[in-house]
Amino acid sequence: MKKLYLVFVIAIFCGKITAQSSHVLWYNQPAEFFEESLVLGNGKMGATVFGGANSDKIYLNDVTLWSGEPVNPKMSPEAYKNIPAVREALKSENYKLAEELNKKIQGKNSESFAPLGTLEINNSEKGKAVNYHRELNISNAVSKVSYEMAGIKYTREYFVSAPDQIMIIKLTSDQKGALNFDINLKSLLKSNVEVRNNVLVMRGSAPIHENAGYTVLPKYLDIKERGTKFTTLVQIKKTDGKITTSRESLTLKDATEAIIYVSVATSFNGFDKNPVTQGIDDVAIALQNMNKAFAKPFDKIKEAHIADYQKFYNRVTLDLGKTTAPDLATDERLLRYADGKEDKNLEILYFNFGRYLLISSSRTLGVPANLQGIWNPHLNPPWSSNYTMNINLEENYWLAENTNLSEMHLPLLSFIKNLSVTGKITAKTFYGVDKGWAAGHNSDIWAMTNPVGQFGKEEPMWACWPMAGAWLSTHIWEHYIFTQDKNYLKNEGYPLMKGAAEFCLAWLVTDKNGNLITSPSTSPENQYKLADGFIGATFYGGTADLAMIRECFDKTIKASKVLNADADFRKKLETALSKFHPYQIGKKGNLQEWYFDWEDKDPKHRHQSHLFGLFPGDHITPLKTPDLAEASRKTLEIKGDETTGWSKGWRINLWARLWDVNRAYKMYRELLRYVDPDGKKTDKPRRGGGTYPNLFDAHPPFQIDGNFGGAAAVAEMLVQSDENEIRLLPALPDAWESGSVKGICARGGFEIEMEWDNKVLTKISVSSKNGGKTTLISGDKKQDITLKKGQKIGIDW
Known part of the structure; x- marks a missing residue:
């Protein structure tokens, strides 16, 4: 065995076997x-x-x-009249009745990408x-x-x-x-x-x-x-x-x-x-x-x-150190990697491919990348290849700012503006809210915002959900905090953020303890199981709802402070935040998804929306909220690692935010697990969430969000940031002990170039788009820096 390894090493040294490319996908057959x-x-x-x-x-x-044409947002002008009855049923803890009544607050389904x-x-x-x-x-x-x-x-x-x-x-x-x-x-x-x-x-x-x-x-x-x-x-x-x-x-x-x-x-x-x-x-x-x-x-x-x-x-380059992986076709390479073999350049290739896909699919204002990017061969594509806004559309854009592709974020940001137009009518007609705008689970090129479900034919677990505006508004803040584009924030972004917050403020109601909650509520696509055996989705005070609204309010408050405007509205949001129903930790040590400590119908469910505050939000962290971070960890452990492609992408980011370096890496490897093409018949089929031979994400079937979520997670393992600090190598896996990265962006308008060896930072330089100060943190070391606009400095670490 040693002799064979020696021959292999000599062959690499002599150039007979070349290490695999981190930029080329290739195959030996059509x-x-x-x-x-x-x-x-x-x-x-x-x-x-x-x-x-x-x-x-x-x-x-x-x-x-x-398909289709401009939506009629007034499709159900009196749907909102059903809200009081749903709330009354929930107040009486009659969840079965609430579930049925919630179906009355549904509209049409989305159109399809053709x-x-x-x-x-x-x-x-x-x-x-x-x-x-x-x-x-x-x-x-x-x-x-x-x-x-x-x-x-x-x-x-x-x-x-x-x-x-x-x-x-x-x-x-x-x-x-x-x-x-x-x-x-x-x-x-x-x-x-x-x-x-x-x-x-x-x-x-x-x-x-x-x-x-x-x-x-x-x-x-x-x-x-x-x-x-x-x-x-x-x-x-x-x-x-x-x-x-x-x-x-x-x-x-x-x-x-x-x-x-x-x-x-x-x-x-x-x-x-x-x-x-x-x-x-x-x-x-x-x-x-x-x-x-x-x-x-x-x-x-x-x-x-x-x-x-x-x-x-070319803005970003990533190197993860030496690799001994042989030069194989990409499909063979994935199979080898699935067997547990090392292939650092495949890990880089997947990251690079995510950036490639975003550049290739997101350059049309008002028309963001959909569930399949822009690549759909089907007349009736899976899930209409639409905009699924309870995670998938947003996950498509997690890598836009931190991997230096801010321009590719603009199609989504301009789409949010379109949603706010139809969403004003949706807020009034479906939810009885006269201020702000709302959007639901699905949308399409026509900026449809109504709750879906074919007017009462679909299950509330996915059809009845009005929180897309709250979630999407956080993308506006992300764009500002990475670019420092105050003109955008003032003229375009803040009015949209305010509209989303206005809806949420009016949508909140008071529970029996005097705390603010949502009612009715659902937790995207998940269901609870009651002691009497009833399985439902409609309840009140959903953790996911409140996490998204917390994040929406927090970012809207920050935006108003940056602009030094709207102090009265800011005060309303601050007051509301102080009255929110608090996070609850369940008997299993997990972060409760439901208002009460109910069982999940499926404890390993693919969605983890109630962990929003950990990622993509930032109000749960191991330092600021250690108890909630630990409860989030317990939730992920209960859910396990086996899930769909896009969900793996989300969970890698969550583990990275918990600074669990090797769990994040384990799941990244599992995201790259080889999956057979959908129509291929084999003796031993490889199915489930992972990666197809062409590196497309396998939900299955193909959904592009896993590609984007996985690429974003690589950046999250290397750099994490907020308005005040930048953490360098916060979740660096043991497998990536040496390497370098150039061009990763951090909040505050900073760009990072760094090298590391034996998991220790050795070189770093930071440049600033607009000037500003931040604190760099790596391991036990901290350093405050202040840069002028356009300035780049090298730092001895």
């Missing part, structure tokens, strides 16, 4: 399943590349292509491909495929450009005239395909989805003035060979090199505008982008794409 494909995006257009040799398939998406279409490239010559290689380089956002067939080497290069709003596919062969292929387009949506002037044109429309439940396919209604329109254009630029066309396809014969341009656009023109009668001209936009890009040389488009992408991606 993708057969969606969960094996490689994804590209420019924040608006998404492409899912399968990379087949004889026939290549690329799913196309546009972040603005959804699949735009599929581009197919079919080779005329069929044969067996050898020396096949498929990759995605996330350092430049370019995917490549290469293979040999009949002695000829073929290559393909794919990227989606933000500067040029175009997808590019470059095909080459190493023998003259060896490229022979045809291209066609199809869509699951209602569409028409034709060729005009050597351009393949697909035009269609998204369905009007009249809110059947998640399980029913959207219905098409033939009404001309409804539904978002879309256009896809495909054009070939060739160096030689001949283009011919049929009614629905383009064909290139006897070419050596060809560049395919793909342009997409929709008529979506805002959450409150009819996409037909008030829509933008999707045909003109698609054509304009196509013509501009087609006139440019390939190298110029590629150069602009890489420069634009890297200005975000």
